[in-house]
Amino acid sequence: MDERMTRAEQNLFLLHSLFPENEKLYIWCYEPDGHLVASSCPENERELLEPPFTLFEGLAKARAHAESEGHDRPLILGSPIGMQWAITFETERKNSLIFVIGPVFYAAPVERQLRTALRPYTHERETARWMALLCRRLAELPVMSYAIFSRYVLMVHNTLTGQQLGLDVLDHSFSAQARSTSLPETPRDRTKVYLAERAMLQMVRNGDINYQSVMQGSIRLSPGTPVQGADPLRQMKISITVFTTLVTRAAMEGGLSPEAAYALGDSYIQSAEDCRDSGELTALAHAMYHDFVYRVHHLRANPNYSHAVQKCCDYIELGSERKIRVSDLAALCGYTEYYLTEKFKKETGVSVSQYIRFAKVERAKVLLESTEMSVREIADKLAFNTVNYFIQSFRDTTGYTPAEYRREKRKG
Secondary structure, eight states: OHHHHHHHHHHHHHHHTTSOTTOOOOEEEEOTTSOEEEESSOHHHHHHHSHHHHHTTHHHHHHHHHTSTTTTSOEEEOOTTSEEEEEEEOSOOTTOOEEEEEEEESSOOOHHHHHHHHGGGOOTTSOHHHHHHHHHHHTTSOBOOHHHHHHHHHHHHHHHHOOOOOGGGOEEHHHHHHHHTOOTTSOOOHHHHHHHHHHHHHHHHHTOSOOHHHHHHHHHHOOSOOOOOSOHHHHHHHHHHHHHHHHHHHHHHTTOOHHHHHHHHHHHHHHHHHOOSHHHHHHHHHHHHHHHHHHHHHHHSOTTSOHHHHHHHHHHHHTTTSOOOHHHHHHHHTOOHHHHHHHHHHHHSSOHHHHHHHHHHHHHHHHHHHOOOOHHHHHHHTTOSOHHHHHHHHHHHHSSOHHHHHHHHHHO
16 A cells, blocks of 8 residues: 555656646545545645545546446546546556546636535535635636646546547546437437427526436437538537527526626627637536526525525435435434424425425426426336325326326427
8 A cells, every 4th residue: 555655646746747836736546445545735725625526426436437448538527516527547447546637617616606506415514614615715726628627637647548648538427428328320309309408498497406317318319409511610619609598598587687697698608609629618518507507596596595494405406316304304404303394394384395295296397398208217216105106296286197297298
């Protein structure tokens, strides 16, 4: 272990020297079991900057990548708060050290949005002071374009492995998952594309922060506006401009003021126009959608809810595909189950179980509108105990059975 630590530290010293002195871009080295071996990050900052990587399953994704066919290529990881990391390995595959570069942001973070996005992941030990300190520190992290970050990543990877890879080999955890299940030879079903796009825009209107699965489904169905031409980059820019325009209007319908929405949309469209490679455009599109969703979410959050109750609501919305117990929420807030249930009902007007059921039904609506999943598959996906209980819950909430709701929505 000592020899391994020495090698890791030597590698870190060499790799960190590749970056300009004024660039606060850090490198972390982990054992395959997740133990941090060494880091170029100052010790007084590690306690704040390391947890988000674990929190957003960075190590789990790194281990999965190590076992994949593309393990010899670096992988860029995103997160719900817009932070980006990259992972790579030494030359040998088996029991290899994991090297992590980052974190960085592609666009300057807004503290208010960081707090909203982090809320479902925080625990009782993380006080308001700790959260303020974390958000302040995250706001100081490097903000760089995808193009610049990817070049740093490749410098690190090629130095570690001796390879000479180019930008075309870089992958993203999000887009890689979408491509792995795509069917490129299958003609586009325009009805399905329309339903998926409508679901994505509805999530913007609702400020629904649990949007990842819907976005993945939409990407699998359609890569963008099918404009043919000799310039693929121009085609991507047209797609993102159209998408940004639609999202901007949906955000206004969700309550964002026209002044703020149009200014933000124009800014992203101009940024897309300034992009010089497809990877940067992809990252920009994800950041744009994330930004609009969270701005609407913040507007629609009930200002009368306490921090603890709003945290529970966010946790429930993000966890609609798993079983959620009151004990989980109580632990999240540091309350007893009895105190939390009383406080939750007093502030929201409904019980915890009713709110969970409502959140699952809202998720079911999206799946019914945007996918061909059967009622049974949706019931299983949303962790309902039985199909009959799902149907009854859906009818009690909406006045329709799931099948009736799907038929009604498909008429339009």
